[in-house]
Amino acid sequence: MKKTLFLLSLMLAPLASQAAEIASPNGNMLLKFYIDDQGRPTYELNYKNRPVVLPSHLGLELAKDKHASRGLDERDLMDHFTLAGEQTTTFDETWKPVWGETATIRNHYVDYAATLLQQWKEPRAPQRTIIIRFRVYDDGIGLRYEFPQQKELNYFLIKEEHTEFSMAGDHTAWWLPGDYDTQEQETQQTKLSEIRARMQQAVNWGNSSVAVFSPTGVQTSLQMKSDDGLYINIHEAACLDYATMHLELVDAQTKALTTELGGGSNAYTPAPKPSPYPLPRPFTFVSHLTPDATGLKGAMQTPCQTPWRTVMVSDDARDMLSSNLILNLNEPCALDDTSWIHPTKYCGVWWEMIVGKSSWNYTDEFPSIKLDNIDWKKVKPNGRHAANNEKVKRYIDFAAKNGLDEVLVEGWNVGWEDWANMWKRDVFDFQTAYPDFDLKMLNDYAHSKGVKLLMHHETSSSTQNYERHLEKAFQLMNRYGYDAVKTGYVGDIIPRGDHHYSQSMNNHYLHVVKEAAKHHIMVNAHEATRPTGICRTYPNMVGNESARGTEYEAFGGSRPDHTCILPFTRLQGGPMDYTPGIFVTRLKEWSNNDSWARITIAGSLALYLTMYSPLQMAADLPEHYERFDDAFQFIRDVACDWDESIYLEAEPADYITVARKAKGTPNWFIGGKCDENGHEAVVKLDFLEKGRKYQCTIYQDAPNAHYETNPQAYVITKKTVKAGQTLKLKEAPGGGFAVSLFPIP
């Protein structure tokens, strides 16, 4: 690990308002920062002399609180700034993630911190200081606001953050409707100018938008491509005790923001008021934070800072996937001991409930239940409860036989009879198993076979209830030998009125991760806020859902290009528990569900590589894998932690091809996934160790394979290869391929 720190310049005296220009280490990225004539902080970004971000303002509007006289500051942090000091440093360090796509990560940037003084003409008006800090990387920038502790700025409430990202043209964008409570929609692909027209369709069609706030509001990470081939991605890093950021587009109509849809789809979301500040130029995104129940967007105490706002840029789409910018902008690991954190392959009692073949709940006897009132031993079972001793043992046997580490069991604990969306606070106790689930016996049985059970805590978004039970729930896990939990946040947040992506909820998710770490428990949160690289700091956060996962294949299906978009968008912030591996794609074959997965078996295998995660599920039923045991061999073989990763081919929504070297081994795996049009991957094996022969097994779509008409047609080929050779691999529509490469001794 090397670490260098150069202090380039330090000037604390007030400066003439000339522009600062900061180049990235290799000079490709050029940042310009200045104060405009209204005293507004402004930045621009160029990449290889091409404009990426046109002049864009930075600032925050503060809420007018009733406690202003008692110390809460209220004047906006928008204008009346002068540049009081600048500091530029270069940083270069290589660090080792606990798990990841590569064994080491280089963090190399130029840091530029502008100290801004806000002054007003009136006598006795407050003088306040903020710092705007940029980190300029070769593949993008991060910027954030820092608020030093000072007499005139101790506490403040955020009405809105106004960070602008003014795009240089009418780019193509892959976007989700901005929403305070879900990010499980299908991605829309349109020009920026088409977002407004597409919004209603995006909201209505095949997704679960619940709290849309604007006709031009979109989520991050937002992937774009310019007409001249620049790939641009806007997201955020290290969103800890702060609201999740959305983006609102000022489009060609330059209409006032936040109008038509404001609050319409969520009766409890107060309609935001228009900002008093002038609208920026068209094609500008402005930050839009997730509010709390009162409509406020943050309560801050200095010293503090916002998350990093990130812009990643390249003329090569593969750089979007290999970038570590967001991880690098997070703080180093905060845990002293990480030896208990491990990559995990798992199966689970889950898919059959998602499909509707069996149930989470144990009984259908009651129209509603209260945990305290029911003697579970006396209730009438519905005969469809999946998390029963017999079935779980079957899954444990399957995991043990196939080298899977853990078995997730959902529906093990009482409360599923009426768990969602009824505004029930005391919905689960996270302690009491259904009568047909023997906690001790099943854990003992699993451990005797070298397998662990993976805990499930559906909170039903009743976070108050979960926090009340958290310590005892983790104690129970420790007692029985669980070391990982999948949490869930389905439904409306309790306390009522709060949103999934608000400051308080983001604090809650992190609280759970920190408390779990004390118990040596890994966390995989579903329906929580989209990640922003926090797993660097808390590597026990091994996964998140936070996007449209495989479950939607049972809810009408996702488009075949969905998994060729997610690595450009959702995965920028951290791994996704996508739960891949559906081999029997027509659910009707074994259930009453008419939905079907738009993917081939070879395509499903590819996802274990193209969708990086240290936590990988084999989501289909054991009996389905047993039908295709030769293909399942790849899932048995594939790693989920890596020394090296090389993105070979990539184009958003079209195809992704990646080669990865399994951590601590000489084994390589290659995966390719494509959209509905098919793809031919050309893979040069020049990453293999020279002079060494490899047993190469190729899992490939059959020539007549097709995600709709012939998804189970695959061909497995074995051959010996060596460095320098080229594989040409044809991927069917909605298909893909997977390759394992083991050195021949």
Add this chain to the structure above:
Amino acid sequence: MKKTLFLLSLMLAPLASQAAEIASPNGNMLLKFYIDDQGRPTYELNYKNRPVVLPSHLGLELAKDKHASRGLDERDLMDHFTLAGEQTTTFDETWKPVWGETATIRNHYVDYAATLLQQWKEPRAPQRTIIIRFRVYDDGIGLRYEFPQQKELNYFLIKEEHTEFSMAGDHTAWWLPGDYDTQEQETQQTKLSEIRARMQQAVNWGNSSVAVFSPTGVQTSLQMKSDDGLYINIHEAACLDYATMHLELVDAQTKALTTELGGGSNAYTPAPKPSPYPLPRPFTFVSHLTPDATGLKGAMQTPCQTPWRTVMVSDDARDMLSSNLILNLNEPCALDDTSWIHPTKYCGVWWEMIVGKSSWNYTDEFPSIKLDNIDWKKVKPNGRHAANNEKVKRYIDFAAKNGLDEVLVEGWNVGWEDWANMWKRDVFDFQTAYPDFDLKMLNDYAHSKGVKLLMHHETSSSTQNYERHLEKAFQLMNRYGYDAVKTGYVGDIIPRGDHHYSQSMNNHYLHVVKEAAKHHIMVNAHEATRPTGICRTYPNMVGNESARGTEYEAFGGSRPDHTCILPFTRLQGGPMDYTPGIFVTRLKEWSNNDSWARITIAGSLALYLTMYSPLQMAADLPEHYERFDDAFQFIRDVACDWDESIYLEAEPADYITVARKAKGTPNWFIGGKCDENGHEAVVKLDFLEKGRKYQCTIYQDAPNAHYETNPQAYVITKKTVKAGQTLKLKEAPGGGFAVSLFPIP
């Protein structure tokens, strides 16, 4: 203990809509119940053939929730009802409170349950059943709504409860402005017709109203007196997981309710919408529940019920004070073991901070603090921190010498530097003592002298933070030997937007009491919701503030009649930690505080009897008590748990005289307190044991005593008395008297 249950009638077949008439056991109270021609449940109440409640409707308006299609019921429960069944039973039981004003309490009532069926004309419209239950006592009634579990009514959200109390005339009322977050105002005394005109003054003057919702909104318990001498009190009992009720008056102007002030004084309270139902007659109070952050007033799951709505009536004001109706309407004790619960006299490190002489916080060095960032050993003390080892030992010595059980110490734990109203979530950890407070040493020192320390948990209303720390905070108390905690809820509730008296906050307070009971900890919550007799069920809830306490004597003062009102209003629901005993009433004598207590020393002694509580503080400084040690003898002697209590004289806002027999002893104590006009109490000693002589010590205002000009003038007289004698005791303006009676062996 005797318990009898008579089943008078049971009819489940639909009934002709004739009125039911239910008389109380002695026949004085007569309830009439019927369904009116709109299908609205209606009741009337007479007392000794005089109208108390004119025809008044009952019902609930439900909120229209986005999840209606998924099982939440939305049609109002207001009309379209028919009477489907009736059940009348008589109940008579005598029970023993763990602590109280009397050794036993008789619970004798006639219970009338009307089963109502709600039907609509449309086919397939839901058919729903509710029960309205009345308990008719000789001194009043309780009524509540019960919602059985049923197919058509499983979950619902309350928009508003519309329980009417239609008064028969323009009574005199003692009221507080309705407010979602404070009940610490001075009581207003006006005619009902004058409430609207007085409201603005009541809100502005000498109180801390923060979330007033209506120009005619008042709080309960509301004490009234009719022109013909009936005393009527409206309150509630057993408010557990439900919002606290206010009352909104339909006054002579019959204006729409909730208009002028709605939301005006709290930027975050959404203005309530007017009800679609017709307004009732003038002088009618309608229930108004405390909303949550979204404006909703309750999330319910059947089977469930509302709290009891109570109307107490008598033609003798003393009956208002001796009534046990509210306790009786609560469920029996839920704790198996109550041996650890004990009456407590205490002093504490508190008054000198309230007065401003010393501070809760340890340092003035920082404009704001974050608990994690400060090395407390290195900070600069401000020299005014009261909770220091030396001072606390002084209080322990004082308590030990004077037979006080415990010593409260506020400001012992880090975080007081910027604790209130800054929207800080992580404001206290309830674990870390300031460097000058030695937790172990001080507890050991206290225990060695037979005294306990009394814990203090100011939550700053950051309930999420408190719940996160609750278990460890109680563990710390157990570890060091604390058995009681004073909690505080100053400032705005976090989660933001919630209110002190909402359903979720009421659930929180109860959660704390229940968790405390597991640790054998008694709870005394300040700024929490006004009590409703829950201490019967959870007798470790030994006190509450929930009104304007002695602290206001340092904030400008309270009127001399204040303590002659509280027993009629605030104390109906349970004991108040009023913290009496200020001997040096002119604070200027020992501080820079210009405020002064409007009471004489003899009056202060009286409060230990007239303001019943099992928890009684001697609030003034030890050195002040040492100056008046002969008067302090009464505080040393007086009990705070009783076998018998006899209210001898009472008139709201004028005077109260009570005699009490100390539990398990033959000793009697008598107290009398009056308003600014003085009073002559005539006390017949016919409650003393006949044939026995008593050593009688009278602590009385001197002839020239006056709360303003001569508050410290008292006379102590000792004599021998026996049953049958009469004491005439003159009370000065703002004064009172106290008497102890010990049998002579």
